[in-house]
Amino acid sequence: MNTYKIACIPGDGIGKExxxxxxxxxxxxxxxxxxxxxxxxxxxxxxxxxxxxxxMPADGLDALRGMDAIxxxxxxxxxxxxxxxxxxxxxxxxxxxxxxxxVRPTRILPGIDAPLKRCTPKDLDxxxxxxxxxxxxxGVGGRVHQGHPIEVATDMSILTRAxxxxxxxxxxxxxxxxxxxxxxxxxxxxxxRHGMVxxxxxxxxxSKEFPDVTWDKELVDACTARMVNRPASLxxxxxxxxxxxxxxxxxxALAGSLGIAPTGNIDPERRYPSMFEPIxxxxxxxxxxxxxxxxxxxxxxxxxxxxxxxxxxxxxxxxVIEQITTDTSLHTRDLGGSATTAQVTQAVCDLISGKPETAxxxx
Numbered sequence: 474m475n476t477y478k479i480a481c482i483p484g485d486g487i488g489k490e491x492x493x494x495x496x497x498x499x500x501x502x503x504x505x506x507x508x509x510x511x512x513x514x515x516x517x518x519x520x521x522x523x524x525x526x527x528x529m530p531a532d533g534l535d536a537l538r539g540m541d542a543i544x545x546x547x548x549x550x551x552x553x554x555x556x557x558x559x560x561x562x563x564x565x566x567x568x569x570x571x572x573x574x575x576v577r578p579t580r581i582l583p584g585i586d587a588p589l590k591r592c593t594p595k596d597l598d599x600x601x602x603x604x605x606x607x608x609x610x611x612g613v614g615g616r617v618h619q620g621h622p623i624e625v626a627t628d629m630s631i632l633t634r635a636x637x638x639x640x641x642x643x644x645x646x647x648x649x650x651x652x653x654x655x656x657x658x659x660x661x662x663x664x665x666r667h668g669m670v671x672x673x674x675x676x677x678x679x680s681k682e683f684p685d686v687t688w689d690k691e692l693v694d695a696c697t698a699r700m701v702n703r704p705a706s707l708x709x710x711x712x713x714x715x716x717x718x719x720x721x722x723x724x725x726a727l728a729g730s731l732g733i734a735p736t737g738n739i740d741p742e743r744r745y746p747s748m749f750e751p752i753x754x755x756x757x758x759x760x761x762x763x764x765x766x767x768x769x770x771x772x773x774x775x776x777x778x779x780x781x782x783x784x785x786x787x788x789x790x791x792x793v794i795e796q797i798t799t800d801t802s803l804h805t806r807d808l809g810g811s812a813t814t815a816q817v818t819q820a821v822c823d824l825i826s827g828k829p830e831t832a833x834x835x836x
Contacts, residue, residue: 476509477541477781484518484562486755487765488546494818495544495770501822506786517562519550528561534569542777543748549755567605570745572738574643575603577721584799585729585808589704596705599724602644603717605738607636610714632668641679643741644711648686651709656688659696659712697723725752732766732807735773747780749773763813766805768794771821793824
């Protein structure tokens with residue numbers, strides 16, 4: 474029997490609530506399968522920063538290196554500048570382990586009242602592939618003459634041929650694996666005439682390796698309108714770090730809530746552990762109130778199971794998630810309901826273990 478080593482990093486805010494919920498669900502799933510988990514929790518984040526002056530230890534990556542996967546909560550604390558929380562924890566892990574493919578599936582789950590009036594679940598079923606290692610978040614730049622009228626601040630978007638080729642190949646391969654075999658390459662090459670022109674050229678080059686994939690190119694601003702007006706025209710999208718970051722939040726909102734959206738930060742070559750997380754952020758305004766929607770974390774656990782090649786368990790957990798979202802009495806506040814994090818988590822665990830009557834009572 475396989476026993477997988479999972480690092481749990483709740484981080485900040487409601488991450489401290491949804492990551493334990495995800496661990497609870499994974500344990501319930503393992504009890505019905507021929508595999509197990511050992512979980513190791515790391516208390517890194519804002520509280521760690523207040524004690525140690527850093528978001529995670531200098532040797533933190535070494536502590537994670539031997540893990541099979543990482544379950545992450547959120548990075549963000551209203552009392553710490555955002556660039557410190559993000560670069561000191563989440564991006565340190567993503568870049569340190571070269572998790573260059575950020576994968577964000579989005580679709581309208583059963584029972585969710587999504588905001589687009591002419592959009593049905595079959596019209597909105599997307600996967601956004603975000604280049605996760607360079608681009609606008611490469612970290613290259615600086616500030617000089619701070620506080621003076623001549624102060625200058627720069628952030629450089631860095632695109633390398635190697636980085637673009639590998640994310641394009643990943644995206645084309647993912648599109649090829651989906652029924653529609655359709656890919657949209659998001660760009661801004663009309664205005665960014667160097668890096669994004671190379672991005673477009675490499676997309677054309679890589680497309681020749683995938684003749685069965687139909688692909689098109691869309692400017693990022695036009696893509697936002699297309700997501701709203703013609704959602705059925707999209708399937709798989711690939712974009713730079715910043716562009717995909719923005720588009721995936723729009724996608725989650727169009728599907729009903731950021732609270733249900735998952736993410737995988739993937740090292741496709743499996744040299745290092747990959748990291749799975751909900752995209753909703755730390756949400757300090759509801760922290761500690763039991764209001765956080767854990768569905769985004771549970772869907773991230775589906776991706777984690779798929780990454781571990783436990784496909785039957787992943788499929789079963791996704792089926793349970795869809796049963797839960799179908800029951801509006803188990804909707805949390807972001808979905809217009811009043812269910813708590815604990816009630817949704819217990820209902821999922823009960824359904825996994827074959828006790829649907831308990832799931833109904835949990836509401």
